[in-house]
Amino acid sequence: MTTPSEPGHHPSEPDPSAIVGERRQLINLAYRLLGSLAEAEDAVQETYTRWYAMPPERQQAVASPGAWLTTVATRVCLDLLGSARVRRERYVGEWIPEPLPDRAEWIGGPGGGHEEPTDPADWVTLDESVNMAFLVVLEAMTPAERVAFILHDVFRYPFPEVAEIVGRTPAACRQLATSARRRVRAAQAPTAPRAGQANLVRHFKEAWEARDIAALVGLLAPDATMTADGGGTVGAVLRPVVGADPIARYVVRIADLAPGLTLLERTVNGRPGLVAQRAGRTATVAAFEVDGGRITRIWAVRNPEKLRPWTEEGRRRAH
Structure with missing residues (x-):
């Protein structure tokens, strides 16, 4: 998909609006991977920090900025998932994923009365992949299982692309997703109307x-x-x-x-x-x-x- 260049924007440079436009996808991905909106915001912020820290010539060399941002965000989430296991072992009591309201039910109304969302939670698409039972099952997975499953089964990335993102072979990613799928089937009750x-x-x-x-x-x-x-x-x-x-x-x-x-x-x-x-x-x-x-x-x-x-x-x- 292409968008018109902004004033002063060289055609060979990545379109700034397109870069920012990836934020919704990244927040959706990071929340499902981490089960925490706060941590998802941090992961996406770190992703953009790394992008803007690159010199312009390196940004121009990126064939697909969206794919680059997704890869970096996923790897940041993988690191956070590893450290989260240690933090949650020290957590007082039980750890439950962070709950999200429906956009229409937030205090202050949708987007605080603005046309564009102003609250990060406003970017999260509420579907069956974020219901609490599903997120709790994800918590029992290894970080690699969780990432392979979310990328492939939820966001529909083909296994060769998943492999490039997580640094494993397509066959290994397929096995990880299969294992995760078994966990979901074993733990989840049928969805009630x-x-x-x-x-x-x-x-x-x-x-x-x-x-x-x-x-x-x-x-x-x-x-x-x-x-x-x-x-x-x-x-x-x-x-x-x-x-x-x-x-x-x-x-x-x-x-x-x-x-x-x-x-x-x-x-x-x-x-x-x-x-x-x-x-x-x-x-x-x-x-x-x-x-x-x-x-x-x-x-x-x-x-x-x-x-x-x-x-x-x-x-x-x-x-």
């Missing part, structure tokens, strides 16, 4: 507000699991809560300990979820997995560092 999941989440909200333990138990699968992420900065159970009755009693206890808690139905990573606010501040974002007409998994993110796109203060910091 959105309307049915929304109804279950709504009934869960109503039962939670009513402190109705029996109703909550009826909505949860007997072996349901609830995982909370406080990051050691706010109160949260450090280990998963397993079983319908223990989960029901736990969420009712939370409601009793936090009077004035407001529950809102919101889209979390493209699927129906809940946001808990207290005094107008987002305290928890909960994502759900549904199978067989029951809630099987709940991921409750409470770490304030991961709730930036959901808060007014976070939007101001992003600008």
